[in-house]
Amino acid sequence: MENWTLKPLEYSQVKEMLKQYTSSTLGKEKVEQITPSADYQEVQNRLQATAEGFDLIRLKGDVSLGGIRDIRASLRRARVGGMLYEMELLDVASTIRAGRKSKSLLKQIDEERAALPVLRSLTEKIIPCDTLEERILYCIDEQGMVVNHASPVLAKIRHEMDRIKQQITNTLQQIIRNPHYQKMMQEQIITQRYDRYVIPIKQEYRGAFGGIVHDQSSSGATLFIEPEAVVQLNNKLKECELKERKEVERILQELTNLVAEAADALEQNVTILAELDFILAKARFGNAMKAVVPVLSTERKLRLKQARHPLIHPEQVVPIDVEMGESYQAIIITGPNTGGKTVSLKTIGLLALMAQSGFPIPAEEGSVIPVYSGVFADIGDEQSIEQNLSTFSGHLTNIIRILKQLDERSLVLFDELGAGTDPTEGAALATAILEHVIEKGCSVVATTHYSELKLFAHTHPRAINASVEFDVETLKPTYRLLIGVPGRSNAFAISKRLGLPESIIQVAKSHLSQDENRLEEMIAALTQERKTSEEERSKAERLRKEAEQLVRELKEKLQHWEEEKARLKEKARQEAQEIVRKAEREAEEVLKELREWAKKRPQEIKEHQLFEAKKRLSEAVPDVEYPEQIISQPQQDQPLEPGDEVFVPRFNQKGTVVESLGQDEYLVQLGILKMKLHHNELQKKASAGSSVTTKVMTSVQRKSVDVKPELDLRGKMVEDAIVEIDKYLDAAVLAGLKYVSLIHGKGTGALRTGVQNFLRNHRSVKSFRLGSHGEGGAGVTIVELK
Structure with a gap:
């Protein structure tokens, strides 16, 4: 597509990486066919499918679709009446099984855990062909052989073949064991030549040993002879083999006809399975790259957090943060050669192409990408070499082509804009091109060495300077992208570090214009301010960590205090229980004495009097209150999670959090009921480490002894x-x-x-x-x- 600059941004290399995570040639084909889309809804659907692939792998592990085969050629041949061979039919069965497993896999996932609408919609379209799969696997084994029970005729033929082979073997065994023939034999073995059973005979005994010669050794010393005694048996075996081959072909043709009947369904299933393989491959690629599914912007806002170029090794890549489209729409990157300007440019363009293809991007959560109508890039001088043009002519030809195609939704990337010609004219031309592209409403990222473009970015309301950092102390680039700070030339600083006399450096500075000196001073001031702000930020971060550590220590101490308090309460509870048990034992002793007394004087006391006495004794047992459990009040900054056990004071019921509904509301299971309750209505049951407790008191119930039935x-x-x-x-x-x-x-x-x-x-x-x-x-x- 002309709207997408794919080759200079190395889009095809990313697709090659993605192919490694597919499970089938069908998935690889889908990767090869994919191109970026400029349609917002299509890009949204692609990224939604990728996000569901992440969810599926998170819930079920690395789901394998290894059984998928590209059976489209087999289906075409079956439709026109051709015969499919054993391995082709097994591929059909394997693909049917892969579809069935995929459909079953999605049914196993509760929709409350993951809705997965795209994946469910795909798998629901898979048409079951279980009967065909069972028939194929009934007739053909895993080694690709048609089995005996595939048909009664085949079983009978093979049984007859086994019987004939046994007769041939017995006959030949008798010959090689006969002392008369043993001296004629080169070796006492039975072998085959041209599907005929033979035995090796020495050349000099050819006249004495009757039979048909089928072959001889390379030296001619050994002849492989089929004895006359087994010629007829070998002929019968050959006839049986022909019958077997004919019956096998009949069975294969019968299975092929069944495949032809289901060809439309199978073709639809293959298309769906290819899409599933593609989606899962994107998710596996994302996990390997620690990539995320970006948020799509409808307002041309770009925000990349810790974005990394996917083709640079993770240990070497330097992440960049980029924002564009809100306060400014053009970024002018300056800095030394080999400092990372072009890599930053390519990272922005490539991640836009990946997102609009539905790929996850190597960046942090919260990254936002708009849907561009096209990504245009002028990078390097490959085209100028191909066209035998000068560097400037090659760049300009490419830029003219881009200017004819772009619109207000385009992303335009210029590498070394205006290079290859007179610096003054090149800077003027570059400024004019940037003004034209910004006026069109495009998003622009350009790299340059021209100081004039630094001033342009500083004065234009819709542009901003950026630079790649250079460490003057080590004379090496750090590859960090600094937004808002133009790049310094560093020529004087580098010259000084390398030992160039100060007098020469001062003379060189005197040749700079007043504006150029003022610009360098401005850049130096900005750089110093940024360095100071970063130091302040580091200091604030250090203080924040110290505060967090102090809070953790205080929480640990409070937890220890709560545990000690709970231990003392438990001790008091046990002592209270012992008092109750002692009172009960004394009551039982009194009751026993009363019963003995009543037994001796039954006329003086009635049974109901005994009951009344026992009741009075029971009431005399002291009630002791003690804390039954510790309830933790949930903090506002620590929301409840699904599965947490809670207490609902309003209903005096315990429950379990089922789902967070947002805005501090939760769906809570109370017995057989589910209720929507606010955060303030819930009390979280204490776990180890609870710091805030609520005392719930309950009466001690007298513990009954074990009673037999x-x-x-x-x-x-x-x-x-x-x-x-x-x-x-x-x-x-x-x-x-x-x-x-x-x-x-x-x-x-x-x-x-x-x-x-x-x-x-x-x-x-x-x-x-x-x-x-x-x-x-x-x-x-x-x-x-x-």
């Missing part, structure tokens, strides 16, 4: 049994048992009757019955408690 009363008197039953039922109710079994045995029935009479009036008994078969029958009473 049955009570054995066999051998006891009725009065003793009733006392034990009463105590047992109270304990069972406290333990939360719903049903218990009272084992009284059958015997005379007196104990059973006494037990059941007692149960009829017991306050904790809802109902009772005799045990059924398997529960003990009449020897057991099953009691349902209230």
Whole structure:
């Protein structure tokens, strides 16, 4: 496309890198075909697909589409009635399987975790061809052989072939073991020549050994003879092989016809799988390059954060920050040769091409790129060499072509604008070209050595100076791009460092015009101001880190204090529990004494009086309050995350955060309900390290002892049994048992009757019955408690 300068910006090299991350030739073909787009919606769709590829790999790991094959040629041949061979049919089955796996993979991902609309839309269009896949794999094994059970006829033919081969082998074994023939043989082996079974015979015994000669050794000393005894068997084997080949071809043709019937669906699936492979390749490339999906701007705003040229080694590349399109639309970069001006220029242009192709760009999150109608670049002098023109003529020819095509949405890149001719005229021409391009509304980045262009960028309201940094101390470029600071020539500083006498340098300075001296002084002042601001920024950053460290230490101390406070509270809680347990034991002892007294004097106390006494004892047990849990109030600068456990005071319920809805609102699961609640309505449950606590008090519940679901009363008197039953039922109710079994045995029935009479009036008994078969029958009473 004429609107895209691809070769000088090394766009094809980036595509070659991307091809390495595809899983199929189809994916490589998609990479080869892609070009930048000037349509905003198309670019948005491309980048959306790439972002979903990142999400899919993040959720499922490096998804492999290695089963995809380019079966389009096979489909064309199947349509016209040609026959597909075994490996071609296996490729068809492999592609069907890859489509099925891709479709299944997207179904496994919950839409609440990742919507992935582009990928889901693609996979939903994959047409299932499972029956065809199963038929192919039923007939052909992994080695590409048609298997015996592919058809009854083939199985019968191969069975017959195996039988004939066995007869041939047995016959030849008898010959080579016969002492009469052993002296005639060169070796006692059975081999094949031209698909006929033969044995090696010495040349001198040719007349004595009957049969057909099929071959001889290179020396002529050995003849490979088919004995007459196996000629007919070999002929039958040959006939069977012909039948086998015919039946295999029939099976392959049958499978080919099935492929032809599904050709349209398969072709659609191949197109979709190629797109999926391309999307995943972009995501893998992005992960390897530590790249991001940029934000698209509708207002021609460019903001690259820590942008890196993708073709420079990560350990050598120097990131650059670039902003353009808001306060200014032209950047004029100056600086020494080999300082990184052209690399900066190429980085901007190449990343724009990558973004408009849907590729992730090697930059930091938050980078913004507009959709340009075209990226035009005049870089280097390759064209001037090809056209046998001077450097200036070559550049100018290219610039004239660019000026005819650009519009207000174009990005224009000029490398060494105006170079190759008289400096005065070249600077004037460069200024005029920049004024024309800026007037058109284009975004412009230009590199130059001309001081006049530094003044132009300083005075033009829509332009800004920039430079690549040069370290005068080491006499080496740092390759850092400094926006807002024009580049110094550094010629005098370098000359001084190299030892040129000061007198000569001063004479040289005197030859500079007043404007040139003023410009150099301005640049020096700007450079010093930038250096001072960077030092201040470094100092502020250091203080910020120290403050953060101090906050961390204070939080750790507060956490330690909270842990110590919690430990003391836990100790107090345990002591309170021990007091309760002691009171309960004393109450039980009192109750036991009361029961003994009632047993000795039953006429003096009624059962309900015992219950009243027990109630008074229970009420005498002290209630102790202690903190049940520590609740952490979420800080405004620390939002809740999905999965966090929270407490909702308004409903006195615990819940789990399901999703962040933005603006400090969250979707919270409360039992079977999901509710939208504000941040201020939630209290986060404490984790290790919580620093803010809320005390929640609760009463200590008396701990019930372990209670068995049955009570054995066999051998006891009725009065003793009733006392034990009463105590047992109270304990069972406290333990939360719903049903218990009272084992009284059958015997005379007196104990059973006494037990059941007692149960009829017991306050904790809802109902009772005799045990059924398997529960003990009449020897057991099953009691349902209230």
